[in-house]
Amino acid sequence: MLSPTKNSLKKVETLAKELGYTVRYEKGHFQSGYCLVESKKVVVVNRFFDTEGRLNVLYDVLSTFREEAQGELSDPSRKLWKKLRPFLGIRGEEE
Structure with a gap:
């Protein structure tokens, strides 16, 4: 996982x-x-959570994402997605 910094939070956001989330x-x-x-x-994240708590919520949500959206991601986000997928328990085609 990423270190719990504001920069890491911004990348995951x-x-x-x-990936289509607000x-x-x-x-x-x-x-x-x-929610849908x-x-x-x-x-929806509780604004009183610290940076680590916010990241954990986003990791939890992203772990449910199963579609391959590689073509829609920017290059930095594609690299981050590839790095996070094993930690989130997401399997898919390897590039």
Whole structure:
């Protein structure tokens, strides 16, 4: 996994957005996670979580992603996706 820094969080947020997720930070008494709102993928993260907690939520959401979207990703996101897939338990075609 990546070290829990704001830079790492930004990279994973960008990856999630390129995979079709909308990432939102909201306050409240709730568990973070994701949901489908009118067929849109929305990740809602508790804004009071620290950087490591935010990354863990995004990792959890990305671990459910099973489609191959390699062609739609920017080059930095493609490299990050390839690096994270083994840690997220995602198998797929190797490049």
